[in-house]
Amino acid sequence: MTVRYLIVDDEPPGRTNLRLAMRAHAGWQLAAEYASTEEARAALAAQEIDVVFLDIQMPFESGLVLARELARLREPPLIVFVTAHSAHAIEAFDLHALDYLLKPLDDARLAQAVERSAAMLRGRQRTAYGAALRDYAAADGAPRRVDHLNVRSVGSIERIAIEEICWVESAGNYAQLHLGARTVLHRITLNAMEALLPLDAFLRVHRGAIVRRDQIVRLDSTGEAGWRLHLRCGGVVAVSERYLDAVRAAM
Numbered sequence: 001m002t003v004r005y006l007i008v009d010d011e012p013p014g015r016t017n018l019r020l021a022m023r024a025h026a027g028w029q030l031a032a033e034y035a036s037t038e039e040a041r042a043a044l045a046a047q048e049i050d051v052v053f054l055d056i057q058m059p060f061e062s063g064l065v066l067a068r069e070l071a072r073l074r075e076p077p078l079i080v081f082v083t084a085h086s087a088h089a090i091e092a093f094d095l096h097a098l099d100y101l102l103k104p105l106d107d108a109r110l111a112q113a114v115e116r117s118a119a120m121l122r123g124r125q126r127t128a129y130g131a132a133l134r135d136y137a138a139a140d141g142a143p144r145r146v147d148h149l150n151v152r153s154v155g156s157i158e159r160i161a162i163e164e165i166c167w168v169e170s171a172g173n174y175a176q177l178h179l180g181a182r183t184v185l186h187r188i189t190l191n192a193m194e195a196l197l198p199l200d201a202f203l204r205v206h207r208g209a210i211v212r213r214d215q216i217v218r219l220d221s222t223g224e225a226g227w228r229l230h231l232r233c234g235g236v237v238a239v240s241e242r243y244l245d246a247v248r249a250a251m
Helices: 012-022 037-046 063-071 087-095 107-122 126-139 190-196 241-250
Strands: 003-008 028-034 051-055 078-083 099-102 148-153 156-161 167-171 174-178 183-186 202-206 209-212 216-221 227-231 236-239
Touching (some): 003 012, 003 037, 003 107, 012 107, 028 037, 037 051, 051 063, 063 078, 078 107, 078 126, 087 099, 087 126, 087 190, 167 190, 190 209, 202 241, 209 227, 216 241, 227 241, 236 241
Parallel strands (some): 003 051, 051 078
Antiparallel strands (some): 174 183, 202 209
């Protein structure tokens, strides 16, 4: 499979470093490189491009402006955002299952982004990717309460409705979504996940767990000043003393 890509970065060293690093990836063909979104916009209208490496901070127009335009397409090219900062922007990319590279360029991280993009293209996931990109554009990159999540797995993006979630468990930098008969890992911290969930539907019960209020069936003592919740979906979740009063009130 041949993947045609663009580099859009106003800094010549940035374009050069990325171009040279991409030589290690067979099957990836550089269509062109540009110093502005205006030049890239014309190229994207004239030819088929699979992936765009898009710098965010550029002097005349942010790369995010072009990204929002591409988000209107049903099957946009995949975008790998390139940024020197910030933590907030990176959190937004993770939330919407979008890929990014940090400056200065890291070869291992580039290889990961290349493989993820190739897997998405092999799986014909541009429509799902387009929906995720539109969500990002509509939110203007800012975290907010949501009614669904875009969750990346190998070669795909799955759209999961919030109402499908029974409870959420912390797994380091990931949140493990318990969806009844199956679980899905989403790259987001539990604290960030809590900020997205509707307050009237979900309740924090432990530093490592959030449950859906209507899933609560029974609260048991474990006999050693500990507590656990039994959920309709079959889950059993530890409850910490800090959240015990809130759990009792919810019941």
